[in-house]
Amino acid sequence: MRTDFAFIGVMLITAFLLMGVAVFAASLLRPKKPSQAKLETYECGMETVGDAWVQFRVQYYIFALIFVLFDVGGVLLFPFAVAFNVVPIYAVLVVSLFLGTLMAALLYAWRKGALQWD
Amino acid sequence: MSLIDTINNLLKIIGDAVANLVQNILGPGLGADLIVMGLGALALCTVAALTFMAMTWAERKVVARIQSRVGPNQAGPFGLLQPIADGIKMFTKEDTTPTSADRWVYNAAPLIIATFALLTFAVFPIAPGVVGTNLNIGVFFVIAVGSASTVAILMAGWGSNNKYSLLGAFRTVAQLVGYEVPMLLNVIPVIVLAGSMGLADIVQRQTLADGNPGIPFIVYLPLSALAFFIAGVAETGRSPFDLLEAESEIVAGFHVEYSGMKFALFMLGEYVNTLAVSIVFATLFLGGYAGPILPPYLWLALKTALVFFVFMWLRGTLPRVRVDQLMSLNWKVLVPMSVVNIIAVIILAKVFVTSPGLQAANGGILVTPATQAAILFVANIAILLSGLAIVARRARVLRLAEERQLESRRQANRAAVSGFAGGAPAK
């Protein structure tokens, strides 16, 4: 297993270096004549007012949270799926109950209007 | 070894020869192993990058044909050299970093997105025995690594310090990450049937050998395949789910401030992710490299090209979906349907077993693989159709309510108009 992941590590480093080399080579080849106008933030010709780093709506956060909850739920199903052929038949009931509870959570969010984007 | 065997195992023979050569030069040991791995990684990255170039050409050509245009036709025959021309342009184009940008974050984002897109290629089985590394968690690894792109998109959006960029990044992340959930959920039935997360094992279960029936999983699980495909299109942010780019609204989204090579890396990340989703779909549902007569790697390439063609087809024909439709489709249609599908598949797969050993261990009814496939197929289609019926019914109710409202407003207007018709003096 660890030896399997050794290749992942090598691949990660190789890919990163390759991409870095591409950017570096481009920086040698390309012209470099910066000017005031070029370096300004692009906003369809208007002059930018203030930072983009402003406060955002809470709805984005709610969706991210619902996503995290279901992500965790989904991850927990994977070991069961791998063991499917060796688990006893009542395991199907346990997992159905697990999924049913997840659906109840989704239904709650639905009824409360949290899934509505406006 | 016959000629046909040689052609079928061409990639493995080349790989073994290179590995032997390195080990003969350096002697067996850690250094030689690392160099062999590095060469393998380099080969995979190169193949992915070249396929990316071919994909840009194919997409422009196919979408142009769908829209009755010609597409690139100046550079080389059929515009085949267009990707090379694009590459030269990307390399030599001036690349500015806005003064107000967050320099480190801004420059790291394209590198991260491209690196993690390429990393998924480490686990794809290209032919029997030809695979970067046969992880036993293969498909889970691909989905996990694919999720890194959201972080890179947020970094790009933030680092640019541009309102369009940040808005585009937030749109993507809030609206599209949700599609990872149906992606995860629809892989589960495949793992249940294959009994493993390793991509090579999943292909093995769909190959006609060793007592396996050789039926691709799309026959067993058409609903899972459909939902996985929709989620895959959304996850890669491609049309019709390209709200993150939406050039008419937020010009180009998170990468509006990028140009030159860094922009090229974003494109590479996007296309390589699309390619990865195509390969995963081909492996999970179409049987990967399994197939008769042709060499295995050609089968994988053909199946992947078929999936990517559907991607292009969607891009050429469908308009962009609205934000609320996007959210509803995911959370109110795909996720509930996938969960019902999982429950149905695990119950049916436990009741109708295909091997006597499983029957002896857990009970159940012994059926042939073809019968099991037919049962699961019918169940999948039944869930799909009833789901669609519920959606259609709901949509009709909403539409009727809207029409009623419109009608009552119309009547009120009419009443107001006829009130004056009696002879109110016009002023």
Added chain:
Amino acid sequence: MTISQILFIVIALVVLGGGVMVVTARNLFHAALFLIVSFFGVTGLYVLLDAGFFAAAQFLVYIGAISILVIFAVMLTRGVQQAQPANSQWPAALITSVIVFVIMAIMLGPIAVTIGDRQFGNLSWPNIVEGQTVPAVPDDSLVRLGQSFVDFNQYGAAFLLTAVLILVAMVGAIWVARDRTLKDVMEERAELAAEEAQEAMLAGPAQPALPVGAAQVAEPTAEPAVRH
């Protein structure tokens, strides 16, 4: 030193360095990014422990999901760029972290502490004790994990409780972030109007010539509540 020891030191430095930067970065967005670096290091630790599934799960859940949640939370706060390095609660945080550190040092270290008739610490981890080796992770560890999730003698109850926890988290999240309902808004406006009317009443005796004006002040604030 073996290769895995060297790798462990490198990865531990990444985790700890990321953690230190999270605490010291003034820009909250940068702090969130360093948190991701730290998470990535933890992924590496799982790989070193031969727990491939947990490494991928760590990547998927923490880097792909939780870090996004953290970044969104950061973006919801004001003054992302000029965060105060410390607030009034820093002594409490310091005491808590010192206590946690001491407990962990005792749990993992060679010193034994006896409380009552139970001994804590000096746990003789197999890789610490000379001559013992860590047993290899079995090939079917994932299958065993899956079995234990549905076995009520092992983690079956915990598995189902996780779903309940997710349900509770969903309810809590929606409750915390709920939009103020129309009823809340109307009540608030009514309160405001009542307050202003009271103020006008209090001001009334001093300026008896303007009772009509006071009523006019109260009216516009009450009106929107009716209109909505």
